[in-house]
Amino acid sequence: MLASQRRSLIAELVEREGAVRISELVDRLGVSDMTVRRDIDRLSSDGVVQRVHGGAVHPDEANRADEPGFAAKSLLQQAQKQAIARAAVELVEPGSAIGISAGTTTVELARRLTAVPGLTVVTNSLPAAQLLHETGGPGHTLVLTGGVRTPSDALVGPIAVATLASLHVDLLFLGAHGVDATAGLTTPNLVEADTNRALIRAGHRVCVLADSTKWGVVSLSTFGRLADVDVLITDSGLSPAARRAAKEQVGQLIVVKPGKGTA
Incomplete structure (x- = not known):
């Protein structure tokens, strides 16, 4: 050829x-x-x-208005997502119930959960569910919400929302297409926004995993306010102005350096 x-x-x-x-x-x-x-x-x-x-x-x-596929997003900001996931797993207590939304950064977290025993994991992410099914840690229980599959491999819609309505998790790890000081957490998929709201209602604490390129991105639908976020984990590419804006609203801001610890 x-x-x-x-x-x-x-x-x-x-x-x-x-x-x-x-x-x-x-x-x-x-x-x-x-x-x-x-x-x-x-x-x-x-x-x-x-x-x-x-x-x-x-x-x-990286900047398209419609919803990119999982494979495309998984190739972006890999080092940042891995560093964010390493910081996120430190928040997970053995024996707890956690929620994991769809997203490439949350899948990076799922890869690291094998070291934490006794977890119950509720997720609407097909890649995270498959990964946890294949490599889950000792005593893990996996709960998949069900629903209709999106381009980003999320399960969404009335079935997912109904399932989540009866569940409660100690800590929810949530991804977002965009994070903005005014618009909050956003996604281009209206049905996924409904499902993300249900995930937030199910979580006792909410931890958002979002690399710095997500800041300032505003998609079609808002599914959460920054004021509702207990912990935001991002990377050191976040500008000083954005850090100040985030600190004013979220409970805790954790900034990590790709390949290193927190910044």
């Missing part, structure tokens, strides 16, 4: 799926890792894709 043909296929995949991983392209194209990286570099310089760690996404993926 010629280089131009490879790049055309990569561009088509990104346009259709929103994101591609280098490892997947290596297998699909039958070429080396370095060849794929050079193709992505060329497409990135032409403005066709946006290069990210581990692959490429559509150039508008």
